[in-house]
């Protein structure tokens with residue numbers, strides 16, 4: 001099941017091709033085209049197109065090639081880096097975000113080419129950690145809308161509103177209600193930055209056509225008093241809707257989307273825990289949707305946990321013997337626990353009840369046991385019976401649990417920066433593992449449970465380390481480096497979305513998600529794993545996504561759910577070999593290059 005294969009190292013930097021891409025129909029002319037980032041080529045419009053589209057005289061006469069436009073942009077970006085040198089991280093990051101965002105607003109083809117070719121450098125700006133800062137400062141940064149906003153005041157109108165979106169077809173939607181943005185809490189309407197950033201990753205990693213993506217903010221109010229008091233706040237100034245009132249808004253939105261684009265995939269993102277689980281249960285058998293924080297995160301964490309077993313030089317079946325402490329019993333932590341327990345049970349043949357014995361769950365009130373009152377129903381199955389705890393009591397602290405359990409893995413999804421303090425990290429030196437693993441998965445960087453430097457300094461140089469937001473590798477002296485992995489759901493959600501889309505399945509099953517995780521787990525070579533490298537470099541993300549997408553597609557075919565997509569039917573899918581499926585997925589990835597524009601009245 002867990003085959004180890006090596007795929008082409010990088011899909012980066014495709015050459016600037018000379019083949020002429022297929023033409024693209026445009027319903028506009030003249031200045032309207034220049035103001036539409038989907039079609040705009042700025043100074044790149046050739047003369048024939050300037051004539052055909054009524055652009056003559058609206059642009060400076062010299063025609064600049066795509067390559068030259070790209071070089072100009074990168075050179076402005078490098079100048080900005082030089083000019084902001086020495087300023088605070090916040091100023092530098094926001095300046096970088098602004099210059100990228102301006103390009104995004106102006107010319108999407110050039111923007112996505114720059115993003116794809118520099119993904120390692122730009123992902124931390126358009127995605128975590130800078131996207132968190134952007135959300136926090138959204139009202140001040142706001143210049144023009146991106147995506148759609150459905151608010152509680154739109155009740156009864158959503159079925160017609162959805163037709164206000166100008167694109168005829170939408171394939172991928174990322175939806176948030178802004179209630180738990182990264183580890184930053186309730187940011188209300190300002191959370192729209194997250195769907196925008198996630199969909200940028202969809203375009204860059206999965207090659208979803210940017211004309212077919214739709215970021216959505218469902219504004220049902222906010223409980224963030226600071227925002228409610230802020231006169232610049234752009235969202236509804238009311239407390240969040242609760243209960244049936246809340247669900248009726250989400251129901252109406254989901255029906256509206258489904259009515260216009262029945263095949264679109266909807267990714268739920270950064271919902272507070274109660275609604276994350278409730279909406280997943282409510283919609284997963286009715287619509288083609290998934291919750292990235294619960295399901296995408298689980299798959300990435302499981303791949304990393306299995307990599308950790310391999311890094312210890314042990315067979316994968318030893319996963320069933322690993323003691324794992326999970327700090328954070330929210331949507332992400334419980335998602336990981338659910339998937340990990342299922343994997344243990346599957347791999348060892350034991351019941352899920354038996355499989356749970358190796359996991360220890362800690363939340364803000366400490367170790368979760370059956371003695372806890374008012375425990376969230378989603379956490380109940382993982383509460384420990386105090387009889388099995390050999391001295392650990394309900395509510396035991398992280399340090400108490402780590403000292404007693406001596407876990408192989410300490411995994412944080414608490415949203416609390418620094419909870420893996422010096423004492424906790426030092427206690428990991430007593431781990432029963434020769435290569436203990438520390439996963440500080442909370443985002444953004446400030447909310448990571450510990451820094452990479454602290455982890456290697458305090459827990460020892462033999463650890464395996466992963467964080468949700470990027471850290472530099474750690475210099476261990478004598479030319480040695482402590483490798484920092486980025487355990488982030490970005491390695492899976494683009495492939496889950498793309499594979500599901502191409503399968504034409506009506507819903508996303510556990511089997512499809514498991515296939516995604518297994519594919520990621522088997523991506524790394526033994527040699528990399530021995531160096532503590534659990535995940536591929538983000539430079540390879542397009543390749544990873546093609547593999548993951550194909551794995552999801554094959555799982556849908558195996559389950560008899562694949563109905564096909566865009567003229568490729570279920571029979572054709574069934575007859576594809578494994579390699580054909582990967583090529584089929586790859587062949588469906590959009591790549592940014594200027595296509596000839598043809599005006600259609």
Ligand SMILES: NC(=O)C1=CN([C@@H]2O[C@H](COP(=O)(O)OP(=O)(O)OC[C@H]3O[C@@H](n4cnc5c(N)ncnc54)[C@H](O)[C@@H]3O)[C@@H](O)[C@H]2O)C=CC1
Nearest residue numbers: 182183328329330331332363364414415442443468488489
């Ligand atoms: N790396 C990745 O791919 C992902 C990372 N995350 C990150 O995980 C974090 C949590 O996300 P959710 O589970 O959705 O949030 P959540 O709000 O649903 O859950 C947070 C959990 O942490 C617990 N907690 C809070 N303070 C604690 C403390 N001092 N000690 C121990 N536990 C504590 C809470 O009781 C709760 O169980 C966020 O920072 C988010 O950015 C989430 C999804 C993916």
Ligand SMILES: CC(=O)C(=O)O
Nearest residue numbers: 182270293443488489
């Ligand atoms: C990565 C992600 O989805 C989160 O931190 O919520």
Ligand SMILES: [Mg+2]
Nearest residue numbers: 269270292293
């Ligand atoms: Mg998230």
